[in-house]
Amino acid sequence: MTELTPIGLLAELTHRCPLGCPYCSNPLELTRANQELDTKTWTRVFEDAASLGAMHVHLSGGEPLVRKDIAELTNAAHLAGLYTNLITSGVGLNAQSLTELRAAGLDHVQISIQGVDPTRADAIAHFKGGAKAKREAARVVVEEGLALTINAVIHRGNIKDLPAIIDLAVEWGAGRLEVAHVQYHGWAIANRASLMPAREDFLTAAKLVEDARKSLEGTLVIDHVIPDYYAERPKACMGGWGRQVIVVTPDGRALPCHAAATLPGFAFDNVKDRSLAEIWETSEAFQKFRGTAWMPKPCQGCDRAEIDWGGCRCQAFAITGNAATTDPACALSPEHTKLREMATADAASGISTYRFRRIGG
Ligand code: SF4
Ligand code: FES
Numbered sequence: 001m002t003e004l005t006p007i008g009l010l011a012e013l014t015h016r017c018p019l020g021c022p023y024c025s026n027p028l029e030l031t032r033a034n035q036e037l038d039t040k041t042w043t044r045v046f047e048d049a050a051s052l053g054a055m056h057v058h059l060s061g062g063e064p065l066v067r068k069d070i071a072e073l074t075n076a077a078h079l080a081g082l083y084t085n086l087i088t089s090g091v092g093l094n095a096q097s098l099t100e101l102r103a104a105g106l107d108h109v110q111i112s113i114q115g116v117d118p119t120r121a122d123a124i125a126h127f128k129g130g131a132k133a134k135r136e137a138a139r140v141v142v143e144e145g146l147a148l149t150i151n152a153v154i155h156r157g158n159i160k161d162l163p164a165i166i167d168l169a170v171e172w173g174a175g176r177l178e179v180a181h182v183q184y185h186g187w188a189i190a191n192r193a194s195l196m197p198a199r200e201d202f203l204t205a206a207k208l209v210e211d212a213r214k215s216l217e218g219t220l221v222i223d224h225v226i227p228d229y230y231a232e233r234p235k236a237c238m239g240g241w242g243r244q245v246i247v248v249t250p251d252g253r254a255l256p257c258h259a260a261a262t263l264p265g266f267a268f269d270n271v272k273d274r275s276l277a278e279i280w281e282t283s284e285a286f287q288k289f290r291g292t293a294w295m296p297k298p299c300q301g302c303d304r305a306e307i308d309w310g311g312c313r314c315q316a317f318a319i320t321g322n323a324a325t326t327d328p329a330c331a332l333s334p335e336h337t338k339l340r341e342m343a344t345a346d347a348a349s350g351i352s353t354y355r356f357r358r359i360g361g
Contacts, residue, residue, distance in 0.1 A: 001288065002281060005053035007239070010060055010247040010258065011042065011084070013073065017063040019358035022191040023153055023182045025258055025311050026062065031250040036252025037067045041272060043076040046250055047274035056083035057115065057160070057252035058110075060249070065092040069289030071104040085110060087151075091130055091139030109141045109177075110149040115157075116164040124157060126356040137170070142173040143167055143339045149176040155195040156347065162205050166212050170220055177220055181227035185314055186260040187357045194354050196222025196346035202230050220260050228329035229343035233304065237327075241313060246280060246282070254279045256286055259314035263323050289313050289324070294324055298332045 015030040037045070046057060057077045064070055065088055077084045086101065090111040111134055118131035125131075150361070152170040152241060154162065162179065169177040169200035177331075181190050181219045182195050197205075209224045216222070238245045238257045247255040253268040254276060255261060261268065266288070271280045279287055289292065292305045299310040310316075311327025317329045319342075320335050328335035 002287075003074070004243055004244075004290075005179040007053075007055055007244045008048065008246075008248050009046070009049040009054050009057045010245055011057055011073075012060050012062065012076075012247065012249050012258070013037075013060040013064045013067050013070070014040070014044070014250050014263035015064045015359065017061055017089065017357070018127055019063070019130060021124065021153070022187055022354035022356055023155060023195055024187040024254040024357040025183060025185045026357065027186050027259070027261055028190065030062075032359060035251040036067075037248075037250065037252045037271070039063035039072055041252065045271050045276060046073075048271075049061050049246065050080040050082055052277050052280060054082065055334050057084060057250075058085045058087050060087040063089050063091065065097065066085075071100045072297055078107075078334055083107050088112070088137070089130065090127070090134035090321040091127065093140065095140045095143075098137075098144050098146070101281050102144055106146065106218060107143055108149070109137075109146045110151050111141070112153065112279070113150040113168070114153070115161050116168050117161070120157070123348075124354070125174070126210045126354075135182060138172040138174070147176075148172070148174045149178060150181055151178040154179055154197070155180045156197040156201075157195070157352075158335070159197045159201045159205055161326035163212075165217070165252075166208075166220070166222070166334075170216065175221065176223065178225065179205070180187075181205075181223040182255075182319070183225070183228070185262070189318060190355050191344075193346045193349040193351040196229065196343055196349075197227070198347040199230050199344070202227060205270035214268075227343075228312065228315060228327070229339055231329045232331045234308050234327040236308045237312035242280075242286040243290065243309070246276060248276075254286075257312075257314060260285065262314055265319055274356060283312070296322060298330075299326050302332070331332050 085108040087110045114124045121131040152165045242256045252270040252272045266285045270285045313323045316325050316327045317323035326333040328339040
C-alpha cells in the first residue's frame with residue numbers, strides 16, 4: 001500500500017487535433033476516435049480520481065474540444081469536486097462554447113501558442129488560421145472572467161521571439177505564462193534536429209525570463225520549463241514516478257507519465273478493467289520506479305534522490321535504452337556528455353523541415 005495521494009489527473013480525452021505541431025508529446029502511434037473512452041467511463045474516472053484525493057483535472061488531448069461531449073465531461077469532473085483546467089489549442093473555442101463550458105463548471109483555460117507572427121505560427125502548427133483563432137479564444141476567456149494561462153512551446157524556430165511572446169501574454173490578459181522548452185518525447189524526439197535551440201540562445205532566454213519575472217511581478221506569473229538537454233540536474237518528471245499525477249490515455253490506459261507507453265516490458269492497466277484506486281495502489285507499472293529503492297548509482301544515496309527522483313525514466317530509456325538508469329540530463333550520469341553532444345549536433349544541424357503530427361504517422 002502507498003500513502004501517496006495523486007494531486008492531479010491528466011485526462012487525455014482524445015488524440016484528435018486539428019493542429020499538427022511537430023513537438024507534440026503524444027505518441028507517434030496515435031489513438032483513433034473509435035478507441036476513445038465513452039462519457040460514462042470518463043465520469044467514473046473523474047469520480048475515482050476525486051475519491052483518491054486528486055484536486056484537479058487537466059482536460060487535455062490532442063484537442064479536447066473535438067470531443068462532442070466536452071461540456072458533459074467538464075460537468076462530470078466539476079460535480080466530482082475537481083478543479084477543471086481545459087488545455088486547448090484555442091481552435092474551436094468561441095464565446096458560445098466557452099459560455100457552455102463555464103456553465104458546466106470550467107475553472108481555468110490554458111491556450112497554447114506557437115509564436116507571435118501569425119504566418120510563422122500557423123506554419124509550425126500546420127494549420128492555417130490557428131493564430132487568429134487563438135487570439136479570439138484568449139479574448140473570450142478573459143471576457144468571461146476565467147483564469148487564463150498561455151503556454152508557449154519554445155524551440156529553435158521561435159526562441160528569439162521570446163520577448164514578443166511575453167508581451168503577447170500580457171496584452172492578452174493572461175495571469176500566467178508557461179515558457180516551456182520542448183521536452184523530447186513522442187513527436188518531438190522525431191523532430192529533435194529541427195527543434196533543438198543553441199545553448200547560448202537558451203541561456204539568453206533564461207536570463208530574459210528571470211528579468212521579466214521581476215519587471216512583471218504582480219501582472220504575469222512566468223513558469224519556465226527548461227530543456228533537459230542543457231540542464232545540469234534533471235527535474236522531477238511529473239513530480240516523481242507514481243507520486244503526484246495519473247495520466248489516462250484516450251483509450252483508458254493509466255500511466256505514471258505521458259510517455260510511459262514508450263517503455264518496453266510494461267502492461268499498463270486500463271480504467272475499463274480496474275478502478276483508478278486499484279491501479280494507483282497496486283499496478284506494477286505505478287510501483288516500478290516509485291520511491292528510491294529501484295535507483296542505481298549515482299542516484300542511490302545522492303542528496304537529490306528525493307528531490308528529482310532520478311529524473312525522467314522515459315528520457316533515460318530514449319537516450320540509453322535503459323529506463324532504470326540515471327536520467328542523462330544529470331551531470332553525474334555517465335551518459336550526460338553524450339546528451340550534450342547530441343544537443344549541440346542537433347542545434348547545429350541546419351535542418352528546418354518538420355515531420356508534422358498526424359494520426360496514422
Ligand atoms: Fe538526481 Fe540521480 Fe542526478 Fe542525484 S544522481 S541529482 S538523484 S538524477
Ligand atoms: Fe515518463 Fe518523464 S516522461 S518519466
